[in-house]
Each structure stands twice: as structure tokens, then as C-alpha cells.
Amino acid sequence: MAHLPAQTTQTARRRGALALTGAAGALMLLHYAGLLPAALHRLPPERVPDLAVWLDALFNFVKDDLGLLALTRWLTEPLQWMLDVTANLLFGKRRWPGIGPIPWTAIAAAATVLGYHLGGWKLAALAGGTFAWTALVGQWDIAMQTMSVLVIAAPAAFAIGLLLGIAAWKYAWIDRALKPILSVLQTLPFFTYLLPAVIFFKVGPTAGAVATTIYAIPPMILMTTLGLQKVSPEIVEAGQMSGCTRLQLLRHVYLPAARTEILVGINQVIMLCLAMVVLTAFIGMPGLGAKLLAMMGSFKLGRSFEIGVTIVLLAVTLDRMSKAWVARQPMHHERGTPFWRRHFALLAGLGLFVLFCIVAQFVDLAAEIGRRQSLSMGKEIDTAIKAFLNIGWVKATTGFLRAFLNVQVLIPFRNCLLWIPTPAFILLIAAFAWWLGGRRQAVIAGLFFALVALSGWWDRSVITLYSVISAVALAMLIGLPVAVLAARSARWSNRVLLICDTAQTFPSFVYLIPAIMLFGITDIAVIFSILIFAMVPLVRYTIEGLRTVPPEVMEAADMSGATRWQKLVKVQLPLALPTMAVGFNQAIMFAFFMVIIAAFIGTQDLGQELQRTLAGTDLGKNFVLGICVSLMALTFDLTILNWAAARKRQLGLG
Amino acid sequence: MAANPPVIAARNVWKIFGKAPEAYLRSLPAGRSFDEIRADGYIAGVRDVSITVGRGEMLVIMGLSGSGKSTLVRCFSRLHDITGGTIEVDGTDIGSLSERALIDLRRSKMGMVFQSFGLLPHRTVLDNVAFPLEMRGQDRHARRERALEVIRLVGLEGREDYFPRELSGGQQQRVGIARSLAIEPDIWFLDEPFSALDPLIRREMQNEFLRLQKMLHKTIVFITHDFDEALRLADRIAIMKDGAIEQCATPDQIVLNPATEYVRKFTEDIDKARVVHAGTLADPALRAEGAAVDADASVHDLARLLIQDQRSTIPVERAGRPVGAIRRDEALGILVGAR
Ligand SMILES: Nc1ncnc2c1ncn2[C@@H]1O[C@H](COP(=O)(O)OP(=O)(O)OP(=O)(O)O)[C@@H](O)[C@H]1O
Ligand SMILES: [Mg+2]
Numbered sequence: 001m002a003h004l005p006a007q008t009t010q011t012a013r014r015r016g017a018l019a020l021t022g023a024a025g026a027l028m029l030l031h032y033a034g035l036l037p038a039a040l041h042r043l044p045p046e047r048v049p050d051l052a053v054w055l056d057a058l059f060n061f062v063k064d065d066l067g068l069l070a071l072t073r074w075l076t077e078p079l080q081w082m083l084d085v086t087a088n089l090l091f092g093k094r095r096w097p098g099i100g101p102i103p104w105t106a107i108a109a110a111a112t113v114l115g116y117h118l119g120g121w122k123l124a125a126l127a128g129g130t131f132a133w134t135a136l137v138g139q140w141d142i143a144m145q146t147m148s149v150l151v152i153a154a155p156a157a158f159a160i161g162l163l164l165g166i167a168a169w170k171y172a173w174i175d176r177a178l179k180p181i182l183s184v185l186q187t188l189p190f191f192t193y194l195l196p197a198v199i200f201f202k203v204g205p206t207a208g209a210v211a212t213t214i215y216a217i218p219p220m221i222l223m224t225t226l227g228l229q230k231v232s233p234e235i236v237e238a239g240q241m242s243g244c245t246r247l248q249l250l251r252h253v254y255l256p257a258a259r260t261e262i263l264v265g266i267n268q269v270i271m272l273c274l275a276m277v278v279l280t281a282f283i284g285m286p287g288l289g290a291k292l293l294a295m296m297g298s299f300k301l302g303r304s305f306e307i308g309v310t311i312v313l314l315a316v317t318l319d320r321m322s323k324a325w326v327a328r329q330p331m332h333h334e335r336g337t338p339f340w341r342r343h344f345a346l347l348a349g350l351g352l353f354v355l356f357c358i359v360a361q362f363v364d365l366a367a368e369i370g371r372r373q374s375l376s377m378g379k380e381i382d383t384a385i386k387a388f389l390n391i392g393w394v395k396a397t398t399g400f401l402r403a404f405l406n407v408q409v410l411i412p413f414r415n416c417l418l419w420i421p422t423p424a425f426i427l428l429i430a431a432f433a434w435w436l437g438g439r440r441q442a443v444i445a446g447l448f449f450a451l452v453a454l455s456g457w458w459d460r461s462v463i464t465l466y467s468v469i470s471a472v473a474l475a476m477l478i479g480l481p482v483a484v485l486a487a488r489s490a491r492w493s494n495r496v497l498l499i500c501d502t503a504q505t506f507p508s509f510v511y512l513i514p515a516i517m518l519f520g521i522t523d524i525a526v527i528f529s530i531l532i533f534a535m536v537p538l539v540r541y542t543i544e545g546l547r548t549v550p551p552e553v554m555e556a557a558d559m560s561g562a563t564r565w566q567k568l569v570k571v572q573l574p575l576a577l578p579t580m581a582v583g584f585n586q587a588i589m590f591a592f593f594m595v596i597i598a599a600f601i602g603t604q605d606l607g608q609e610l611q612r613t614l615a616g617t618d619l620g621k622n623f624v625l626g627i628c629v630s631l632m633a634l635t636f637d638l639t640i641l642n643w644a645a646a647r648k649r650q651l652g653l654g
Numbered sequence: 655m656a657a658n659p660p661v662i663a664a665r666n667v668w669k670i671f672g673k674a675p676e677a678y679l680r681s682l683p684a685g686r687s688f689d690e691i692r693a694d695g696y697i698a699g700v701r702d703v704s705i706t707v708g709r710g711e712m713l714v715i716m717g718l719s720g721s722g723k724s725t726l727v728r729c730f731s732r733l734h735d736i737t738g739g740t741i742e743v744d745g746t747d748i749g750s751l752s753e754r755a756l757i758d759l760r761r762s763k764m765g766m767v768f769q770s771f772g773l774l775p776h777r778t779v780l781d782n783v784a785f786p787l788e789m790r791g792q793d794r795h796a797r798r799e800r801a802l803e804v805i806r807l808v809g810l811e812g813r814e815d816y817f818p819r820e821l822s823g824g825q826q827q828r829v830g831i832a833r834s835l836a837i838e839p840d841i842w843f844l845d846e847p848f849s850a851l852d853p854l855i856r857r858e859m860q861n862e863f864l865r866l867q868k869m870l871h872k873t874i875v876f877i878t879h880d881f882d883e884a885l886r887l888a889d890r891i892a893i894m895k896d897g898a899i900e901q902c903a904t905p906d907q908i909v910l911n912p913a914t915e916y917v918r919k920f921t922e923d924i925d926k927a928r929v930v931h932a933g934t935l936a937d938p939a940l941r942a943e944g945a946a947v948d949a950d951a952s953v954h955d956l957a958r959l960l961i962q963d964q965r966s967t968i969p970v971e972r973a974g975r976p977v978g979a980i981r982r983d984e985a986l987g988i989l990v991g992a993r
Pocket of ligand 2: 723724725845
């Protein structure tokens, strides 16, 4: 009896979805028969509202009449000043205070001690190794250019996110206002952050820092609010009874008690900042990203590979260090422990730092490793990779894959999608949403895609969607079997999960490197880079979903005499499906993100147009394009997450 | 005690949880029961409670889980704003205090010990204990001195630099107690302070608590589930049910003359001979001859005498002065559990 309402909604949903699909089918038949009026196939260009122009007018109003530009220009000054200071310290830009650059040995030593303090010898080796590698392969300067923005952007994102998080926790209306903005921000393509940053904050490091900061704020807000909400009421009451004023309560009780969540927020801020600061290469920010972009553009695989390794090492180091900080619990010292023992790490770090600063005055190598002395093997690696790719069977395989996928699968699929009349396409998407989430979702999905159609960028949107869908489908084809196999043993699950966790910390940019290595600068490379990027969450959530099926359920299945295959299909997969759906959703979001970045390889989708806007000041167009991507991504995000949550509730999985 | 004005005086206090409690209370017909209120979608945490606590008195609140004990104490300390009635502390209505005045009251007069400790996890024992002093703005040195003093008082010296995570449950609760004592409060609220502890440590903590109280003479409101604990500590016991106080009286009175059926049930299994004292049992109008017994002796203490002595009435005296006499058969009845 209890199943009855669930059953009826299920059938109602199926019926709704079928009706929409039927309507879409009818439209397609008409089109096939050549009876569909052209206006119903594509929105005629003269009907497309001039959204870009309106938006431009709005922007100009905000920019000039409301004086936003004046404000941001005014803000640019101190920001520029701070960036100059870090630039001077880290790579010796000729600015105040004029004491840099700090010798690489000093920074590496301090990082090593910090690593030791946070997580013992392993982390010390990782941190020291990363910085030593960076210096030794001759990438110290560009790495520090990147870091000089990071060390400003990350604290800024942290501070703003923390304040907004506190505000959202304190005032329900702020929370309500922020929620939708945050979800749009999280699906907005990165290029849409870049152009306003450039317009409002001057090209170069300032714009890069601003775009990076804004991109990294949302998770900090979410984690702060989450942490504050979780503080146990009794601790708060204890604070109140101790006579705390409101401010004291926040400062001494709430924030310290929410320490874990806030630190997790910091970890995410750092990782997002690193991922983004690399991408600011697209607006001419010098650093690792710009170098990588240039190297990949001229197909210098060896150097690209080295830079990729540097970026990955930096990412892993920052991630591990900040995670170790999260896990660190305060420990007391025995009474009478001398001062130097209590602050051993601090003193050692400072001591080594100063020591190497002095040593560097006398030994040039300790201060700087120039181009000549560096151990970079870019050329050799380049030749090796190219030789490998030229081996008969490798060449044959990649060539075959490229040809087969392109000719047999991707191009026909793309043409098919492009052939579908716009209204039919919208109906199909709405049907999908209805089937998963009911009528409300269907209306939202239809509305969102109708807006995309109205934007006038339909064909490019469909091509974007085509890349996303085909890459995610391929990722599932490869990722799901891997995950299912790995989930069979605890050992393999842990191994694969560790790989996924590590891979997830890599800035998205580096995923392009293997793609370009294998497939050159082609369409397939785009799909391939999206594929590996999207595979990570797919594999990860599938394993997690399968591994968290309660053991009692599995035992019950065993006792019912189920074979392995039956257990997988009848028990594990249905129970794991909601979790897998979350992974699937993340894969789609990652794909939307990546497809835009991959634009510079030369696609014909929205990303390409978006990237083109970066050269100008066409804010309106930039936003229309960005919103198109965001609307499509949000459609999937809302539908799938809604379904996963409802399904979890139904299965009683919390 | 009666001559002094009470430290805490609660009159017709209501605390109702729900969407619009004030409006609901105003429209509430008299005598609506707890269940009827719940059917209306509200929860009566405290229902029309009037009670006073005298200076230096220890009031113990008892009742089943969910009967509103913690809620009542939270009303006393204004951690909850009450829905109706008034609560006066030292003659001032705490409901009308400004935020600032309330903070000052808590900083100078009130201490509270929480059921699950409520320690700040990121502070050492010393910093936890010094926390109320820090909030008060006391300077570092004075704060440390005082904190060390109370830490010694609760027997935690040597562990000042530990973090709560590194302490056992009993030790954590001592930190909670020390913290609540740091500001030398006049009024001390303890919400099931020992319930999370195992019986041995609990016993030890009770002894320590009595020792402290002998030194400190505070006005105390103490919540417990444990009747033995209540009997050891209480001057008066208040028994709560569904948010209302069923009876508030001395332990002797509660077991001898339960006001309601509920209280009688509640106290049914108690060994009354250990609770009832000669002084309570003594009839002031009665006089008797021979050796007198002490008014503070329980019936259980007098068991041997009651059985061997053949007098039908036995004189009782307090501090050498006669206060009346007990009837032997009545006392024997209590001893063998006839009542
Ligand atoms: N903040 C609140 N919001 C809503 N209802 C509450 C709140 N606090 C307490 N209550 C309700 O008030 C009633 C009394 O709760 P209270 O915590 O005072 O019980 P208690 O006697 O202390 O129980 P225990 O012995 O379990 O600690 C309970 O029904 C509880 O659900
Ligand atoms: Mg309670």
C-alpha cells in the first residue's frame, strides 16, 4: 500500500514524458517529410531578440551611470599594489619593496618545514620535492608568477566567502538571495568571469586575481554556513552563560567550533584558485598557464609535459597540506617544555629561511637557476613522445580511433542533433526532465532551453551539448566497467578512489595535455580531454555507491542464492544508482566546464565564440553566451540532483 | 531562610514552543492539558510554574525525560525567553533586562553546568575555565590565577594544558564545573551534571560536590534523574511532569505526603526509612520522657532503637532543645514499609 503513491507518480511521469516525446516525434516526422515550416525548424534570425544589446545597455548603465567602473577602478589601485608586492617578493618584479626575489632555496626550505609540521616526513618530502623540481626544471619564475596571484586571490576569496557565509547563516533572506546566484555562478563558464574582470579591473594580474577570487568564493560560503549551522547548541549556550556578547560569541565560540568545515572550505578555495589562476592565461596573465598554453599551441609536447607535472605537483602539495591542516588536532605540550620546543617548526622554518637567504647572497645557484643550468629535458621528452606516437601500432591505434570515432560516431551524431528542429529538441529535453523529476522539472527544463533558443546561438549550443553528451557517454562506457570491477574488492576500491581523489585535485587545464599528445590539435582531442576529466567523478561515485550498499542486504541476496551478476544488477546497482547519479551529474558539469576551455583547440561551439569575446569589450554577447552554457548545465543539474535526492529518500538512504 | 527574600522567584511561568507561542498562550483557555496543547501543534515545555528558591538553598528538579526540567532551568538563566509569567532574580525581572544587563548578570552572578559538558574543543582546560573571565575582560594574569585556583578546587591540577579531547568524561565534567565556578557565581545551575558518568565516578563527584557546597554556600538548582542523588543533595525537591511542577517540598514531605498520584508512583520504590528524619516525624504537641533522639537522624538510623525501646513515644531534640516526640509505631511502620 505504501508503494501506491510512488507507483502512481511513476506512471504519471512516464505518461507525461511519453506525450512530450510523441509530440517531438511528430515534429521530426513533419520535418523529415519536408512539411515543417522553416520558422519551426530554427528561430528565424530576425525574430531573435537583441539580448546582447539590451544587456550591453544594462551593463553600461551599471558601469557608467551607477559608477561601478569608478568603484572598481578605485579598487584596482590597492589590488595592483598588493600584487606588485607579491610579484616583487616572489619573482623580483621591480616594484616596492624592492627586496625580492626571495631565493628559491629559502622558499623550498620553509615549505618543507611547514610540510613536516603539518604531516610529517612524507609531506615534507612532497613539499620540498615540488619546489625543488620547479626550480630545477627552470620553471621557478613562471611558477612564482602564478603563485603571486594565488597568494592574493586565495586569502581574498577566503575572507569574502567567510563574511558572506556568516551573513547567510545569520540572515535567512541573504541565504535565500545567495542560493540561486551561487548555483548560477557554479555553472557559468569561466570565460564569462574573465571578460567582466578585464573590463572592470584592467588586463593582467589584477583581472586575473579578481576572476580567480570570484570563482573560488562559492564553496567557501557554503562550507562556512554549513559549519556554523552544525555547532552544537550546548556549546553556544555555554558561551552565552559565560557572558559572551554577540561578537564574542561569533569570534570565540561559533567560528572555532566550525573550524573543520571552514578549513575544508579553505582547501577548496586554494584548489579552485589554482585551477583558475592557470586559466587566466586566456586573458594574458603570465605564469604557468600562459606558458602551457603557448607550448601546447606550438605542439611542444616535452615542455608541456614538464609544465603539466609542475602544475600537478603544486596542486597535490597544496591539497595535501591544507587537508593535513584540517585533520590536525591541537595537542598539549608537557609542562615546562621550553619555548623553542613548543615553537620548533616555526623557529626551524624561519631559521632555514634566513640561512638560505644569506647563502643565496654568495652562491648564485641557491638564489636562482637560470635557463642554462636547469635540468629541463623538454627536447628529449618531446622527441621521446613523438617517437612513441610514431611507433607503428600506436600510430595505427590513434589513427583508427580518430577516424572511426569521427566518421562513424561523432559526426553522424552531431549532424543528427543539428537536424532536429528546435521545438522538438526542447520537447525531448523536457520529456527527459519530466520522466526524472515530474512536471515542474519539465517546465523548468523547457523554459531554460527555450531561452537558449531565443538567444540566437542555438546551433552552437547544440554543438556544445553534443560534445558534452558524447564525451560523457564515452566516459561511462569506459568508466563504469572499471568502477564495477574495482568495487568488487576493498583494496582495489581504495586504490582507484585514491587515484580519483588525486586526479580531482589537478587543475582542469592539465587534462588537455594527454589529449593533445595523443590526438594532436583535433576535435577528438577535445572529446578525449573532456572524457578523462569527466571520468573521474563517474568512477569515484560509482565505487562509493556500490561500496556503501549495506552488508546485510548483500548477505540477504547471498542467502537468496543470487549469482554475482544477479547481485550486481538486482541489488547493488539499484541501491547505488542515486549516488551514481550524483557522479553522473558532476561528470556533466565537468564536461560543460571543459568543453569551453577546450575551445582554444578549435571547436565550433559556444566556447569558441566566448573565447573570441575575450579580445574585445563585448560584454553583452559574452554574457548571453555564458548564460546559454549555464542554462543548459543548470537544466541537467537541477533535474538529476532532484531525482537523486528523491530516490535516496525513497530507498531510505538518508 | 524564609525571612530572606528569595533569590529566584518564578510566577506563572510558561514556555511554549511553536510558531506563534505568545498569541497562542493569550488565547489559551485555563486548564488545557499538555496533550491538548500538543494536539494544537505546540509543545508546552514549561506549564504555569510558580516556584521560589531561597538564598543558599539547593533545589533539585526531577522528572521523566521530556518533562521540561532543562527548559525550566534555561528559563531561569534566560537562555530561553519565557512565553508568559515573570522570573525575578534578586528582585529584578530578568525578562525585562536589556541584552547588556543580561550579559552583566551572567558575568557576575550565574554559573551553569551542562548535561553534555559544552566545552570549547579548541581551548585547553585552562582557557576553557578562564573563558568567562576573558569575556568579562579580566587581564591575562588575574584570569590565569583564578582559573588555576578553581582547577585545583575540582582536582584537575596538572592537566591545565590538556585539550577536552584528551580528557575522560569525568574530567571533562570537572572542567565544566570549574568553568561555571570561575566567576564565583551566587547562583549555580547544574543540568544533570553527573548523568554521563559511570556510577563510581558519579559517587565520587557527588561527594566532591557536597564538599564544594559546604565551602561555597551557593544557591543551587540541580537537575537529576537519580533519586538517590536527589536525596543526598536536596533541601527541596521539585517533581515535574509534562512541564508542570507536581509537587515541591522537602524529601521527607514528598515521600510522606505525596501531593498527587503521580508523585506517589514516582516515589514508590524509595526506601522511605532512609529519607524520613525524626525531626519531620516528630509531633511538636507531644512530649515524652527519657533519652531523646536527634532530629536529623533518619528512621533507618534509629532502627535498632525503635525495635528495642519499649516506649510508645520517643522525644526528639535538635541541638539539645526538645522539638516534640515521635510515635514509635508510626516510625516502625515506616521502617517496615507499611505506608
Ligand atoms: N528548542 C526547542 N524547540 C522545541 N521543543 C523543545 C525545545 N527544547 C525543548 N523542547 C521540548 O520541550 C520538552 C521538554 O524538554 P526538556 O529538554 O526540558 O526535557 P528534560 O526534562 O530536560 O528531559 P531530559 O531528562 O531528557 O533532559 C520536550 O518535549 C522537548 O521536546
Ligand atoms: Mg534535560
